[in-house]
Amino acid sequence: MSFDLNGSDSSQHHDDGYNQGYNNYTTASHNLERSLSSHSNSMKATPSSLGWAPESELLRLYKFIVPKGKEPYLELLQGYQICFNVPQRVYLDPPSNPEKGVYPCQFPSGCPGKQFRRPADLERHYRHVHADADQKGSFPCDYKPCTRSKGPFTRKDHYRDHLKDFHKEDIGTAKQPKNAKDPKAIQALQQTWLEERQIDPRWWRCRRCLQRVYVDTHSYKCITCNEECAQERIEAREQKKHGMGKERMSFSEKNLPMTYAAQCTSCNGSMWITDSDSVFAEGNSVPCPICLPSGEIVYEDAEWDGDRFGTSYEAGY
Structure with missing residues (x-):
């Protein structure tokens, strides 16, 4: 009487059944874990869903x-x-x-x-x-003597207003009064605003990225954002350049016989004088009105006495 009854085959069937059951378990476990992970990702955690108290x-x-x-x-x-x-x-x-x-x-x-x-x-x-x-954004003023060059704006629109209202650049248009409807009055206001602008014919500022674009290098197209300078701004710079050329020639002709004249007694030949009554900080130098015509003054080289916009200007948000 034999008790073998193909015991080896029975053992093999038992092992195969165990392995298959284990594999099914691990596969199901992996699928469950992946499902839970996917579910947790689809369920966005928020302070209220996590039970956080206010000011947690x-x-x-x-x-x-x-x-x-x-x-x-x-x-x-x-x-x-x-x-x-x-x-x-x-x-x-x-x-x-x-x-x-x-x-x-x-x-x-x-x-x-x-x-x-x-x-x-x-x-x-x-x-x-x-x-x-x-x-937060950082937009320092690129007029180096300006205090906002070291205390940058955090908003581009505030920096744009600073350039337009404080440094008198020709960005945008004049501020129109509420309910302004008279075209002639609006045009006159815009013309007055344009006449107050400080225009440097060597460069213009892109109204989109607020970067300076130098005419001799990149003409009248911004290489950063492909913004083109408005035609009226181009004409204003060309007229300024033409006028400065005439004034410089006239100045040279007037001073030609004075080549060997005595040194200027106002600035002692330095072309700068101290003017405590100017709009700049007390004791700072301003261009000598005798040696340097007004057309040759570069306003960005003057020392500004701070920004008239206080820190509260940026407290809107």
């Missing part, structure tokens, strides 16, 4: 990221451990009962009730109020 201390563990044109989020700082209520990324809660054309600030700390009329304004608010300094 957990906010200190995150950096607020505001990508341009995309949804802002909180990113966990390096060195902190991910856990059930501290995920890698946390998105802002959507507004409750949103109104059409109203975009409220949803940052979990800082300014409850703040609302904006455009998504771009809300994004700018997030970037300049709640985000870290490395995400």
Whole structure:
């Protein structure tokens, strides 16, 4: 009587069944893990879904990221451990009962009730109020003597206004009064504004990127953004250049017999004098009116006494 009954085959069938069951288990486990991971990714974590209290201390563990044109989020700082209520990324809660054309600030700390009329304004608010300094724009004034060359603007539109209103550049148009309808009055206001502009025929400023474009190098087209200089601005510079050439020739002819004349007693030959009554800072030098005609004065070389826009100018957002 034999008890073998093909025992080796039975053992083989048992092993095959175990291996198959184990493989099915591991495959199912892997699929479940992948499904849970996909589910967790589709379910965006927000402060309310994580049970964070208002003004939660957990906010200190995150950096607020505001990508341009995309949804802002909180990113966990390096060195902190991910856990059930501290995920890698946390998105802002959507507004409750949103109104059409109203975009409220949803940052979990800082300014409850703040609302904006455009998504771009809300994004700018997030970037300049709640985000870290490395995400804010930096627009230093390129007039080196100006104090804003070392204290840059964080908004391009503020820098543009500074160039137009403080340095009197020909960017944009004159500010029109409300409900202005008389074409002649508007034209007269624009003409007065143009006459006040400080135009340097050597360069013009691109109204889009606010970079200087030097005429001798790149003519009247910005190589950064392909913006072309407006025709009236080109004509103003060509007229200025032509007028300065005539004035320089006239000045040279008048002073030709004085080649060996005595040195100027006002500036002692330096072409600069001290003028404490000028619009510049007290004790600074200004061009000598005898040796240097007004047409040759380069205004960007003068020392400005600060920006008349205070720090409160940028507190709008």
